[in-house]
Amino acid sequence: TMYTFSTKRRNFEIMKLKQVTIDGYRNIDFTTVSFDTSITALVSPNSYGKSNFFSGIGFAIDFIRSRKENKTRMMCLKRNVPLNVISPSKDFFAEFVLEDSFENKNYLICYGFSFAWINDKKEYGIKGEWLKYKENIGKQKYSSLIDRKEEAQYKPSETGRCNKKILLEKNELAVNALSEQHAVNSQLYNRFYSDINNMKAYVERHFDPSQFYGLSDMFYPSDMVPDDFEDIATLNYFNVPRATYALKAKYPEKFDLLVDAFTKLFPNIQSLSVERIDLGKSQREIMDSNQE
Numbered sequence: 001t002m003y004t005f006s007t008k009r010r011n012f013e014i015m016k017l018k019q020v021t022i023d024g025y026r027n028i029d030f031t032t033v034s035f036d037t038s039i040t041a042l043v044s045p046n047s048y049g050k051s052n053f054f055s056g057i058g059f060a061i062d063f064i065r066s067r068k069e070n071k072t073r074m075m076c077l078k079r080n081v082p083l084n085v086i087s088p089s090k091d092f093f094a095e096f097v098l099e100d101s102f103e104n105k106n107y108l109i110c111y112g113f114s115f116a117w118i119n120d121k122k123e124y125g126i127k128g129e130w131l132k133y134k135e136n137i138g139k140q141k142y143s144s145l146i147d148r149k150e151e152a153q154y155k156p157s158e159t160g161r162c163n164k165k166i167l168l169e170k171n172e173l174a175v176n177a178l179s180e181q182h183a184v185n186s187q188l189y190n191r192f193y194s195d196i197n198n199m200k201a202y203v204e205r206h207f208d209p210s211q212f213y214g215l216s217d218m219f220y221p222s223d224m225v226p227d228d229f230e231d232i233a234t235l236n237y238f239n240v241p242r243a244t245y246a247l248k249a250k251y252p253e254k255f256d257l258l259v260d261a262f263t264k265l266f267p268n269i270q271s272l273s274v275e276r277i278d279l280g281k282s283q284r285e286i287m288d289s290n291q292e
Contacts, residue, residue: 015195016099018108022056023093024117027083030093039268058201060094064113064173065197071171075125076118091116091127096199099136102191106136111196113148113173125170133192145189146174154178157185245274 016035023030027049033040042050063074074080075092082090095112111131118124129148134140144162145155152174155162166183168174178184179193248255259272 015199017096018099019095019097020057021093021095021112022053022060024082024090024114025056025059025092026052026080028052028056029082029090056094060092060096060113061199061201063094064175064199068169068171071126071173072124075115075171078118081117089117089119096196098195100192100195102188107133107192108136108142109133109192109196110142111175126168126173129174131175131192131196145192146178148174154184155189156183158188241274245276248274 018036019032019034021030021032022028031049031053033042033053042053044050059074059080063071066074080092091114093112093114095110098109098111100107100109109131110133113126113129115126116124126148129146129152130144131146132142132144134142143155147153147162148168152166152168153163154166154174156164166174166177168177175193175196179190179197182190184190184193244255244258247258255274262272263269
């Protein structure tokens with residue numbers, strides 16, 4: 001599974017995700033992952049929560065981008081309530097550390113929020129929210145822009161303090177309200193608000209060997225297949241890894257073309273290797289041989 005993160009901006013600059021923390025989501029119990037290199041891999045046995053962690057990131061970003069009525073629905077999604085017996089009904093928590101730039105200066109931004117899932121008493125709602133930043137040089141200290149606990153406060157200008165109150169509903173984030181109301185007199189702060197509100201997450205699962213991600217639909221109908229690829233379309237392999245291996249074995253020139261395109265799209269990947277591994281007899285073959 002490949003996971004990418006981005007934010008829209010007209011000049012195509014990208015705000016970078018440096019670290020993310022998720023807590024109180026399905027079987028995830030306060031997990032932090034840092035993205036200090038171009039590629040970060042999560043490795044663990046099955047059912048340890050890798051997919052749930054990525055799902056939690058997407059859920060948090062969707063929550064930020066959703067309207068108030070949809071936020072209410074999301075806080076009531078019982079299938080996402082924590083599963084661990086050590087943390088029953090634990091509040092959802094998400095925190096992002098981001099790297100952003102503005103007018104030739106580089107900044108670190110820490111934004112997060114928490115909310116209570118719906119419970120037996122039908123109580124739920126946003127409980128905390130924070131936004132702080134610092135210039136990314138030396139040992140700078142963070143300055144608060146949003147501080148929400150029992151009350152919500154924000155910093156209205158670069159010369160002010162984080163003490164101006166803002167009234168929010170229990171399904172409303174300050175980062176949304178301040179951006180919509182244009183309540184802040186600072187281009188820098190408004191840039192931060194805009195970038196947070198425009199975060200996106202994308203999960204690419206086409207490297208998964210599951211038959212669920214079949215290739216037959218990708219190659220058909222036949223009139224959509226280029227003439228010089230018609231022979232490949234007839235292979236009808238069930239997933240990307242097997243189809244790629246068949247491409248390498250039967251059409252090496254086209255496989256080299258795929259590798260060249262892949263390494264140009266992902267310059268940090270230097271090579272692509274597809275090998276067939278013999279795992280011995282299948283369980284069905286073993287049972288059939290025993291019956292004989």
